Amino acid sequence: MMRRKLKVAVFKFASCSGCQLQILNMEDELLTLTDAVEFTYFLEASRATAPGPYDVTFIEGSISTPEQEELVRRVREESRILVAMGACATAGGIQALRNWLRLDDVKRAVYPNPEWVKALEHSKPVAEVVKVDYELRGCPVSKERLLSFIKQVLVGRKPYLRREALCMDCRRKGNVCVMVAKGIPCLGPVVQEGCGAICPTFGRGCYGCFGPSIDARPEALASRLREIGMKDRDVARLFKGFTGWSEKFRKVIDELEGGAR
Amino acid sequence: MVSGGIYSGKFGELRKLFNALRLRGYRVIAPKLEDSVIRLKEVTSFDEVPYGWEDIQAPGKYSVREGGKHFRHGPDAPKRILYPPRLELFRLRPDWSVEYPKERFPPTALFAIKPCDLASISVMDRVQGGIGDPYYLALRKKLIIIVENCVEPGATCFCSTMGTGPEARDGFDIAYTRLDDDLVVFRPGSDLGVELLSELNIEPATDEVLRKYYDALKNASLKAKAPFELERLPDELELGLNSPVFKEVAERCFGCAGCNMVCPTCFCFDVIDEPELDGGAVRVRVWDGCFSYTYAEVAGGNFRKDLWARYRHWVLHKFAYWVRQFGVFGCVGCGRCITWCPAGIDLRETIKSVVEWVRSRGGS
């Protein structure tokens, strides 16, 4: 089954490195993988010369500058399987919050960083620039899912990770639903499972870092949240949290904000 | 010596019963207050059972308060213990030999569970038991059930309509009813129940106690009603397969499958095959639910791609197909899917509307 060593590369774009840290944190698990996998890290993606080709490339971070756009295209050409890893790479991340503001304002007020001078209009998920084969969602991604993903690639199968609503996992785990028992707003019903329901486990609502679940119905959740007394503005803010730039959430946010105006 | 019949004693006898179970080596699983929710968990002391607490349930809402007389069940059903949410079934070694996980099956007592949950076990006996799920059977064989009848059903309860409560009919070892703070009525339901009761300080119920007992249960059963009747319900629902009601309700549904997860009888599972680095693999069984999008998905299509079709399947399976498959309803009227639905959707209303739609078209 396990044939030759798998060449894996990890590239970092605009992000906090949290997801890479998850890989580095997997030391014990990684040791078991060393016979099968060879890792190359590009902590500063822009400096890498991308000497591929790679079997699997994990991309961390969103695409925020024209240089990054150019680079990620080259990386794509060098990669058999390209994986967008984490909320930034899959949905633009927290930095996509700026997508709802005027870029100039942001440049001046929020990020006094020269890098932004040449910034793209939007902080984009990788898939808006190149074809992405898989998405490993989350902020950060889950270790278990990452490991499972690598093992599945090793047996030569297209990885299968359930993409249903977080509620299923949350309830399997035996959490008490915070929406029902505490009236705390939670995005779980429309967010993809995979994190292990960390937030509800600690009595908080889900912030949506895994992004929309397969066939998510954020519009139904938004009406329910309003029904239990939340203001449009607050519902929109909740959806914006981590993966607001994903297509499904963006639509609901725009409707809510359109209504508020 | 206690034999069949109805007996009464003081509240303290319950504590004795609880301790007797522990002394006999049972792992006791009972209602337990945790973070303001009544869970179903292992308890080691009688004082952990939330007597004196009450839960307040409504569609999409749950809370507890101290000082109430009676509790109902929380989100956890016996299914969680007998049919766990995630179970490693086996490991295949690279040479195809099979390795089984080491499991222990401690003799288990379910203490103070509710009649609807008891009924859910008899449904599972037909489903998981009927197909011979060995994990289920191993636990079930060594299971003792002490059920607490409900004197005060909650606002989402409809066991009376489903014929599963608020009084337990059979399938228990002991059924008890708290009539007031210091008066408990006991009924044995098995030889083991008789044996356990004979160690208590109880006596045959007097006429006065009996009258009180029957009145309390009769009152309770008037409360736990749904706005529909079971007679001909499966047929009526099948006549309503094309009813627009399913589409209307599904507009509010998230498709989160939370109801499938909390339902004490839903049995569907997904099979997950995980490769191992040594070239072998593990097979894991996890709860699945018919609300999930991939549930009926196949290569090149999805038999229930629209949420309304999934919503309809859930209702029809519980109240129509299940009867044809297993000879009983798939719903025991516990109301969990109503209380614990984050959208606050009330299953009872859906059924009522579908039946009305069918009748308005002269379908029944």
Place this chain on the structure above:
Amino acid sequence: MEVVEGRLIPKPAVIEDVVDEAPNVRTFYLRMPEGYPEPKPGQFNELYVMGVGEVPISVSDVTQEGLVAHTVRVAGRVTEVLAEASVGDVIGVRGPYGRGWPIEQAVGKDVLIVAGGIGLAPLRPVIRHIERNRAKYGKLTILYGARAPRHLLYKYELEKYASIPNTELLLSVDKAEGPWEGHVGFVTDLIPKADIDPERTIAMICGPEIMMRFTIKRLYEVGLKDNQIYLSLERRMRCGVGLCGHCQMGPYFVCKHGPVFPHWFIKKYFWVEQI
């Protein structure tokens, strides 16, 4: 005590032969494990690739040497890896499962086979059975359609079907793509062209659901009744043995009550949208 759902354990089988049938379709001949019961026409097995996953695949033949054939079309995650397997590889099997075609009820009757695409695979054992027991059955009619000529299965033996005594074979393709003598259009178009005696025919249908619905309508037109029509359904399957719930179609578990059903039996549900 060991805990396991014994029925969910795949046992090793060796691939003895592989035949390329059509683009993305291959047939695997398996030496089955000790104790594997002889499958009946229309039954299926769960085929498992170690660590990759499991898929329900119909038995498409049982050879004289006892090898069990499965014709696999690449459709997704598991079939993609399975299709790469070669002679000598070991895969997992469990089965045979389900209720098959009504070959006993069809004794003394004419048999009409209507197949679309990969749907011929579960019907091939019926053709074999009739060929081997020719005297027991009346006329055999085979109507088979595929996307294009190169997508037809078992091309190397299709012509031989026509030479089974008292047999009519009509082929159809959606698009001819080169020289083609058969029909171009829907397989259902072949029904009025074939010589069918509605009084003594048992019809067996397998293909995409939409094709089966059209077929049933056409069969009504030539005078067949519901109790003469059988069809093989497809549903998502995770267990194959009536445990996991996924394959439900109305009150039926397709894996154990089917996959082959008499039409009258499922009619009430089969025509309901997204049942």
